[in-house]
Amino acid sequence: MHWADFTAQRFKESGLDNLVSCSGITPSGEFHIGHLREILTAEMIHRSCIRLGLKSRYIFIVDSMDPLRRVYDFLSPEYQEYIGMPIAYIPAPDNQGIPGNRDISYAEYFLEPFLRALSSIGVFPEVIMNHETYESGKFAEEIDSVIKNKEGIRAIIEEISGRELSKDWFPYNPLGSDGSMDGVTVTGYEYPKVSWIDRFGVEGFSDIRKGEGKLPWRIDWAARWKIHGVTCEPAGKDHGAAGGSYDTGIPICELLGGKPPEKMVYEWIQMKGKGPMSSSSGLTIGPIEALEIIPPEIMRYTIARSKINRHIDFDTGETLIKIVDEYERIRDSISSDHETSRMKKNRDTSDGALRLSQIVPDIMPESSKIPFNHLSLLAQIKSDDRDIWSSLKNSGHLNDEPSEWLKDRLWRMKNWINGPHFPEKFKITVNEVISDEVLENFNSNQKEYLITLGRKLESCEWNNVDIVNVIKESLNESEINGKEGFTTIYLAILGKESGPRAASLILELGREHVCDLLSTMN
Numbered sequence: 001m002h003w004a005d006f007t008a009q010r011f012k013e014s015g016l017d018n019l020v021s022c023s024g025i026t027p028s029g030e031f032h033i034g035h036l037r038e039i040l041t042a043e044m045i046h047r048s049c050i051r052l053g054l055k056s057r058y059i060f061i062v063d064s065m066d067p068l069r070r071v072y073d074f075l076s077p078e079y080q081e082y083i084g085m086p087i088a089y090i091p092a093p094d095n096q097g098i099p100g101n102r103d104i105s106y107a108e109y110f111l112e113p114f115l116r117a118l119s120s121i122g123v124f125p126e127v128i129m130n131h132e133t134y135e136s137g138k139f140a141e142e143i144d145s146v147i148k149n150k151e152g153i154r155a156i157i158e159e160i161s162g163r164e165l166s167k168d169w170f171p172y173n174p175l176g177s178d179g180s181m182d183g184v185t186v187t188g189y190e191y192p193k194v195s196w197i198d199r200f201g202v203e204g205f206s207d208i209r210k211g212e213g214k215l216p217w218r219i220d221w222a223a224r225w226k227i228h229g230v231t232c233e234p235a236g237k238d239h240g241a242a243g244g245s246y247d248t249g250i251p252i253c254e255l256l257g258g259k260p261p262e263k264m265v266y267e268w269i270q271m272k273g274k275g276p277m278s279s280s281s282g283l284t285i286g287p288i289e290a291l292e293i294i295p296p297e298i299m300r301y302t303i304a305r306s307k308i309n310r311h312i313d314f315d316t317g318e319t320l321i322k323i324v325d326e327y328e329r330i331r332d333s334i335s336s337d338h339e340t341s342r343m344k345k346n347r348d349t350s351d352g353a354l355r356l357s358q359i360v361p362d363i364m365p366e367s368s369k370i371p372f373n374h375l376s377l378l379a380q381i382k383s384d385d386r387d388i389w390s391s392l393k394n395s396g397h398l399n400d401e402p403s404e405w406l407k408d409r410l411w412r413m414k415n416w417i418n419g420p421h422f423p424e425k426f427k428i429t430v431n432e433v434i435s436d437e438v439l440e441n442f443n444s445n446q447k448e449y450l451i452t453l454g455r456k457l458e459s460c461e462w463n464n465v466d467i468v469n470v471i472k473e474s475l476n477e478s479e480i481n482g483k484e485g486f487t488t489i490y491l492a493i494l495g496k497e498s499g500p501r502a503a504s505l506i507l508e509l510g511r512e513h514v515c516d517l518l519s520t521m522n
Contacts, residue, residue, distance in 0.1 A: 002352025003308055004041075007264075008048035011231070017055050021046040022233040022261075023125075024061035027110035028087060029072050033287050033299070034269040036121075037312070040303040041234040041266055043123050044356045051362060059228060060125035064088035064107040065134055065214045067181050082106075084182030086175075086214070088131035107131075117287040121296040122359035130220075133227065135211035140192065142223035143208040143215060145256050146171045147189050156251050157218060161243045170194075174206035174213035181213065222249040226258025233261050234308065240265030267311035293416035294320065295409055301327045301357035305350075316421035324372040330354050370397045370406070377500045379413045380428040381508055391508055395464065430509060431495055434520055438491050446488045447521050449478040453489070454518030462511055467503040493517065 001009065011019055023042040025035055042058060049056035065086045071079045076097040082090040092109030094100030107129070115127065133139060146153060150171055158164055170186040176198030183199030193205040194213065206212035215223055224230070239245045246263050253260035291299060293316060302323055306312050313319060330350045355364060370392060378388045388410065392398035402410075416422050442450075453474040460466045475485045489506075490499045493514070499505060506514050 002048075002304070002349050002356065004044040004048040004304075004356055005051075005352050007045050007232070008052050008054065011049060012052050012054060016231060018229070019046075019049050019054055019056040019231045020229050021049070021056065021058045022061060022228065022230045024063055024130075024233075025111075025114070026063040026066045026087075027107045027114065028066065028068065029074065029110060031110075031114050031287055033290050033314070036287055036299070037266055037269050037303055038234050038236065039118065039123060039125075040121075040300060041264075041308060042232065043125070044304060045232055045234075047356060047361050058125050059128055059230075061128045061130055061224060061228070062107065062111055064105070064111075064129045065131040065211065065220075068106070082180075084180030085178075086131055086181075086211070088129065088211075089179060113288055117291055120291055121299055122361070128228070130214075130224070131211050133224070134214060137209040138227055139215070139223060140209040142226065142256055143172055144191055146215060146219055146223070147194075149255055152255060153219065153252055156255070157248050160248045160251070171219055172206075172208065172213055172215055174204075176200070177202040177204060218245045218248045219252055221245055222252035222258070222260065223256060225249070225253045225260050226256055230261050232264065234264045234266050237265055237267060264308065266308045269312045269314050290316065291412075293412050293419060293421060295324075295412060296359055297357045298324055298327060300359075301353060304353040304356040316416070317423040318425075321372065321423075321426070327354070327357070328372060373500060374504060375410065375413055376417070376426065377428065377504060378508060379410060379417055381430055385410065395507070425498070428494060428499065430513075431493055431517060434492050434517065435495060438495060439520075442488070442491075445479040446484070449474060449480055449485060449488055450492055450518050450521045452477055454515055454521065457506070457511060457518070458515050462507065464503050464507055467506050471502060 021042040023039045025031070025039075039060070046056050046058035065088060067084045068079065068082050068087055068090060070083065071077060074097050075093055076099075078099050079090075079093070079097075082099070087107040088105050090106045091099040091102045092104045092106050118125070147170075153171055154165055154169065168185060172186070172194055173181040174184055174186065174194050174196045175181060176184040176196065177200060178198070180198075184196050185198075186194055186196050187203070188195040192207050192209050194208060195203070195205050197203045214220060225233070235246050240263065246265070250260040250263065298320070302312065302314065305323070305326070331354060355362060358364065374397070375388075378391055382388045382391065385407075389398060389402050392402075398406075417427075453470065456470040456474055457467070460470045471485070471489075475482055478485065480488070486502055487497045489502050490497055493499070493505065493509070
């Protein structure tokens with residue numbers, strides 16, 4: 001059983017109903033696709049719950065009340081004055097990184113393109129802006145309870161996290177006279193107001209029923225579980241580590257009278273060979289950039305195919321090709337009547353991953369009949385889309401006019417090929433003539449093989465089957481083995497030792513081009 005289906009089944013068996021799957025993000029800057037693991041994990045569990053007939057919501061909490069912590073590299077020094085202020089209350093940067101349009105907040109500026117990216121992969125959450133929850137007074141009861149149980153919460157955090165809180169620690173951070181939480185010291189509390197003095201010596205009050213301050217992260221997280229009735233929230237291994245915010249959040253939520261979700265920890269997505277994605281280290285690829293080259297169902301499949309507790313090695317080169325090959329193999333496979341129990345178990349898991357990879361829930365895909373690698377070949381050697389569609393029709397891959405889905409896939413394919421992420425080893429540059437350097441390195445047997453191949457290609461039927469047969473016949477008549485023969489073909493046509501399937505390459509280049517090229521061997 002797929003992990004999302006298994007989790008939903010456990011909820012059903014436990015008698016839980018009115019389920020709430022949750023994920024969240026702080027829109028403080030550009031996002032990377034590592035964030036998608038939390039989001040898609042929660043969303044896939046939500047889908048599985050719906051499929052089982054359970055009542056389920058998927059909410060996406062935006063930590064818009066979080067303060068701007070520093071002036072990031074993409075911001076101008078003018079943002080120094082906004083340090084410590086909630087990102088919902090500061091202006092968005094313009095294209096120079098300068099505080100600009102005040103009609104949209106900093107949080108909204110970074111959030112909106114991310115939500116558009118989510119919609120392109122079939123994720124449509126119920127978005128909750130955390131600053132609005134504070135402003136509406138929904139946190140007031142929990143803040144009051146937190147302050148009254150201050151010492152109990154202090155003991156939980158210190159005992160579980162192993163760190164000592166300062167003597168003047170207070171479980172609520174009010175906004176000072178300049179709107180910042182930095183340098184504000186609490187001097188008292190009488191419901192509903194927290195009194196304070198800020199770094200400028202200004203004294204004031206914050207009303208806990210309004211957005212005039214917020215709970216510290218560990219407490220905020222526990223309180224929102226109760227406020228929103230969260231039953232499932234995956235968290236990264238930093239929050240899920242022993243003594244982390246998940247471990248402190250559970251008893252704090254219980255102290256507040258809530259029922260915390262069962263702890264669920266996911267591993268990170270890593271850039272293959274480079275380590276975990278991190279905005280601070282610059283080791284990222286953004287979801288918007290990624291979705292311009294990666295088919296959305298493949299992006300979902302990347303998450304769905306992996307168990308939650310295993311890290312994902314990801315890159316937009318060879319790994320992407322392998323994932324697409326795996327996806328297409330599963331999509332095109334047909335269930336056997338003679339499956340063993342082990343085979344059935346594996347198929348149930350892979351079928352679940354395939355189902356959860358679809359943009360529209362529970363709609364299993366039809367086979368496109370066009371291999372990803374073949375489309376990559378055509379996109380590189382055909383300059384006009386019309387030539388690509390014509391070639392696909394001639395090869396039997398396409399029976400009618402291309403669908404919008406296929407046009408979209410070709411668009412992404414071209415973005416990938418023409419961008420920085422396409423693997424060098426898969427790039428195709430077709431020779432107009434065989435270079436002198438290549439010719440000089442061919443031995444007499446290789447030259448004779450190419451002469452024989454060229455002669456046979458001049459008269460054979462121009463289809464994949466006949467070209468494959470011609471390649472085999474030419475090898476049988478030559479003094480070289482199969483590996484050397486294919487290397488010779490690639491060197492002659494592409495100037496390198498490997499490439500796409502030789503017969504497909506020759507077929508798509510056309511008889512005239514290939515035979516003219518090989519005629520230089522005579």
